[in-house]
Amino acid sequence: xxxxxxxxxxxxxxxxxxxxxxxxxxxxxxxxxxxxxxxxxxxxxxxxxxxxxxxxxxxxxxxxxxxxxxxxxxxxxxxxxxxxxxxxxxxxxxxxxxxxxxxxxxxxxxxxxxxxxxxxxxxxxxxxxxxxxxxxxxxxxxxxxxxxxxxxxxxxxxxxxxxxxxxxxxxxxxxxxxxxxxxxxxxxxxxxxxxxxxxxxxxxxxxxxxxxxxxxxxxxxxxxxxxxxxxxxxxxxxxxxxxxxxxxxxxxxxxxxxxxxxxxxxxxxxxxxxxxxxxxxxxxxxxxxxxxxxxxxxxxxxxxxxxxxxxxxxxxxxxxxxxxxxxxxxxxxxxxxxxxxxxxxxxxxxxxxxxxxxxxxxxxxxxxxxxxxxxxxxxxxxxxxxxxxxxxxxxxxxxxxxxxxxxxxxxxxxxxxxxxxxxxxxxxxxxxxxxxxxxxxxxxxxxxxxxxxxxxxxxxxxxxxxxxxxxxxxxxxxxxxxxxx
Amino acid sequence: xxxxxxxxxxxxxxxxxxxxxxxxxxxxxxxxxxxxxxxxxxxxxxxxxxxxxxxxxxxxxxxxxxxxxxxxxxxxxxxxxxxxxxxxxxxxxxx
Numbered sequence: 001x002x003x004x005x006x007x008x009x010x011x012x013x014x015x016x017x018x019x020x021x022x023x024x025x026x027x028x029x030x031x032x033x034x035x036x037x038x039x040x041x042x043x044x045x046x047x048x049x050x051x052x053x054x055x056x057x058x059x060x061x062x063x064x065x066x067x068x069x070x071x072x073x074x075x076x077x078x079x080x081x082x083x084x085x086x087x088x089x090x091x092x093x094x095x096x097x098x099x100x101x102x103x104x105x106x107x108x109x110x111x112x113x114x115x116x117x118x119x120x121x122x123x124x125x126x127x128x129x130x131x132x133x134x135x136x137x138x139x140x141x142x143x144x145x146x147x148x149x150x151x152x153x154x155x156x157x158x159x160x161x162x163x164x165x166x167x168x169x170x171x172x173x174x175x176x177x178x179x180x181x182x183x184x185x186x187x188x189x190x191x192x193x194x195x196x197x198x199x200x201x202x203x204x205x206x207x208x209x210x211x212x213x214x215x216x217x218x219x220x221x222x223x224x225x226x227x228x229x230x231x232x233x234x235x236x237x238x239x240x241x242x243x244x245x246x247x248x249x250x251x252x253x254x255x256x257x258x259x260x261x262x263x264x265x266x267x268x269x270x271x272x273x274x275x276x277x278x279x280x281x282x283x284x285x286x287x288x289x290x291x292x293x294x295x296x297x298x299x300x301x302x303x304x305x306x307x308x309x310x311x312x313x314x315x316x317x318x319x320x321x322x323x324x325x326x327x328x329x330x331x332x333x334x335x336x337x338x339x340x341x342x343x344x345x346x347x348x349x350x351x352x353x354x355x356x357x358x359x360x361x362x363x364x365x366x367x368x369x370x371x372x373x374x375x376x377x378x379x380x381x382x383x384x385x386x387x388x389x390x391x392x393x394x395x396x397x398x399x400x401x402x403x404x405x406x407x408x409x410x411x412x413x414x415x416x417x418x419x420x421x422x423x424x425x426x427x428x429x430x431x432x433x434x435x436x437x438x439x440x441x442x443x444x445x446x447x448x449x450x451x452x453x454x455x456x457x458x459x460x461x462x463x464x465x466x467x468x469x470x471x472x473x474x475x476x477x478x479x480x481x482x483x484x485x
Numbered sequence: 486x487x488x489x490x491x492x493x494x495x496x497x498x499x500x501x502x503x504x505x506x507x508x509x510x511x512x513x514x515x516x517x518x519x520x521x522x523x524x525x526x527x528x529x530x531x532x533x534x535x536x537x538x539x540x541x542x543x544x545x546x547x548x549x550x551x552x553x554x555x556x557x558x559x560x561x562x563x564x565x566x567x568x569x570x571x572x573x574x575x576x577x578x579x580x
Contacts, residue, residue, distance in 0.1 A: 099560045192540045206539045235545050304523040315500060322501075324573050329566035335576050337501070345503030353502055357493070357512060358519060360500040374526050376536030381529060383537060416518050432540020456541065 001026050002162040003479065006219040009165060010067045013060065020060070020070025024053035024114050027072045031116065031163045034483060038139050040148075040158040042077045043085050044117040056112045068226055069112030074167040076155050077118035078125055079105050079210070080199040088201050089133040090123045092327045092347035102199025103231045104168060104210050111226045116164055120154030123349045124318065125175055125203045127151050128422060131412055132351040139408070140183060141480040142446050146405040149179030155213045156183040160447075161483040166214040166223055170200060172207045173306055174400070174425025177437035180213055181400035181449020184439045184478060186466065187213040188220050190459050192432030193238030195224075196231035204313035205236070207306075207429040216476050217438060217466030221245035224459065240457065248460045249467040254288030256465065259393030261296045268423060270403040272443035277399050280440040280450045280469070284397075287468060292393055296385045301378050302427035307419055308362045308375035309430070314352075315359030321347065354415060383431040390455045395465055399424055400437040400449035428453055436462040439475040447478075488516040 001023060004012065013020060028046055035041050049072070056070035080086045080098035082105075087093045101109065109115070122132040130138040130153025138153040140146040141161035148157040152169030156179035159167050169176040171189035180187030188211045195210040202208060212223035224245045231237045260281065265274060285291060323329040323343025330346050333339035348356070362371035389396060402421055411418045428435040433453055440450035450469075454462050470476050493512045497504045504512065558571055567574040 096564055099557065099564070232546075232548065236539070237546075239546075298529060301526055301529055304526045307519065308523055308526075319501075323566060324575055325561075326564035327566075333576050336578050338503075339576055340501040341498075341503035344501055345505075348502070353504070354512070354515060356500050356502060357496055357516065361488070361492075361496050361516065361520075364496065364499060371520075371523065373536055374531060375523075376538055377531035377534040378526050378529060380534055380537035381531065383540070415515055416522060419519070419522075430540070 002030060004165070005215045006068070006071055006165050006222055007216070009071055013070050014065070020053040020056040020114060021050065023070065024049050024072050024116070027116055027164055034161060034163055037144060038141060038157050038161060038163070039136050040120055040138050040154040040161070040163065041074070041117045042087055042089065042120050042135050042154070045084060045115060048084070049114050049116050052114045056114060059112055066111055067222060068108070070114060072114045072116050072164055073108065074116050074119050074155060074158055074164045075105060076121055076152050076168050076170060078121060078170055078201045079168060080201070081105050081115070081118065084118065086118065086201070087134070088124050089121045089135055090347065090349065090352070091134045092321050094134065094328065096326055098199070100199060103196035103233065104227050105199065107226055107229070119152070119158055119167055122151035122153065122351070124201065124352050125151040125170055125172055126314070126351050126355055128174065128178055128418055129411065130154065130179070131408060132349055134349060137408055140405045141483055142184065143405065145407055146446065147182070147408055149182035149401070149405065151175040152213060153179045156180055156185055156187070159183070159185045159213055159215065160480065162479055166212060166219055168210060169213045170208060170210045171429065172203050173310060173422050173429050176211050176213060177400050177425050177435055177449065177451060178422070180437045182405040182447065184447030184475070185213060185215060186217055186220055186436070186438050186476060187211065188224065188436045188459065188462065189428065189434065190224060190228065191238065191434045191457050193236055194228045194459065196229070196234040196237050198231050198233040202317040204310040205317060206313060207310060216470055217436070217463045218246065218249055221249060221463045243460055245460050245463055248464040251464050252288070253284070253465055253468045256284070256289040256395065257393040258284060258289050258291050259294035259389055259396045260291060261294050261299065261389070261396060261398060263296050263299045264398035264424065268402050269399060270443065273399050273403060273448050276441035276443055276448040277450060281397060283469065283473060287472065294389045294393060294396065296389065296427070298378065298381045298385050299427055302382050302430055303419060303423060305375040305378035305382065306422070306426040306430060307358065308371045309379065311355040311359030312362050312372050313359070315356045315363065318352070318356055323347070351415065379430045382427050386431050386433060394454070395462065396453040398451055400451040404443050404446035404448060424451055432456065434459045434462055436466050438466045438469060439478070441475055488513050488520065
């Protein structure tokens, strides 16, 4: 069962090959068996999962089943789940039980999906390796000594090892696409505003966007159909009609204009990763796509701009954790100031504190213009680069990440080195564009992801382009041998 | 612009973060390296460029000033570290 995609499972459930209860038990068993080695889950919800599976089976008997009814999935532990622990992988929220459901959770529950549990992540979604979790690092199922990427590393590892058919993620600077790439799965960061941020614990509100992490582009489209949509409770939710994201999957891509930014193929790129990407581009050429070189002249300044804007928004968003209303409180505070300072100092991990410090500095009096305002001006230049390129091409392609998965601990001493590697993903968040990562092959036996970026609201186009590749290649079907049986 | 141990202490105070004394030099070193990298932005001419606070320049949508939430004090306070008679407790503020 676990070798199947959501589309296949959906069919099997509809045909009565097995029930949702059987399917759910099978995946819960796999989590029990394998997650001790991966650490991809923070919370497993066996009881509620079995109860939802039974209701899903009942709904099917009554003829009320949709395409996702009864399919198991996992939620990144950044999405609030009513009555179930929501920790954001932080000591700060270790004992926090959300009093309501995030919109994404509400919508997927409404489809009758079965939530198996909450996945591990970098604390408050800050990190690209999943090493910054209060609950310990997640391992990459392709090599247990390596990181799965981050921040949605638990979701990526769990889907790659087929402990769950699909999971949700969030992406502020690459946190869906990069772990999807390093674990060999498919992940889409939709156009900013497509998926409601309501109940998704905020990191950097002008950049955060939720999305699906799946085996295939087709599955991503199925999940996005359920996740996307206007929500009045999210002040930046996109008030635009939501298309059927599966409608264009089978459109031929003959004549598709693909832009390759010359800045993407520079010295920082691992040559073995570059080779895999070029082979994937060749595959697209065979399918009738037209390749053009394009330029994103300000792309190298996306990192510097991002690491001002994201920490600035984070320092303001995380001010809510004060040790008073919810979350961790220090022992025996001497006074109110001591309560604030020690609750925050002891409750947040190192990377979170570092970003709060950078953000506070950038927003502080005397530095605001030099850092925050300058970064926002850069953001416009970066965004306009994309606008110009999309006058000439339909999509941009390149690597999702400059290397394959690295060893746990390899970059943990140097935060800057980790920030530099976000080169390919962060500009997309600054501009608010949709970005998809699909498995494109292997380098040194580890997966490589191809990133496909399109203009605003072209989420369907990206899924179509990804699906067509997956109709002609088998990279997305590879499962790490240890977890295949 | 160079970040000193003193800057770190004052920023940590603004952010209400208690930092381990011994870690302060590391924070200063990391911050300096990160800010040095960030300052590459100065190589771009941004004169007259309008700052972009938000993708697609969308403004914040307003809603009518109406009560939409019901009272869920008990439910919300179940997560609070310390409450009494429906109030959040903190150390004494006024002598």
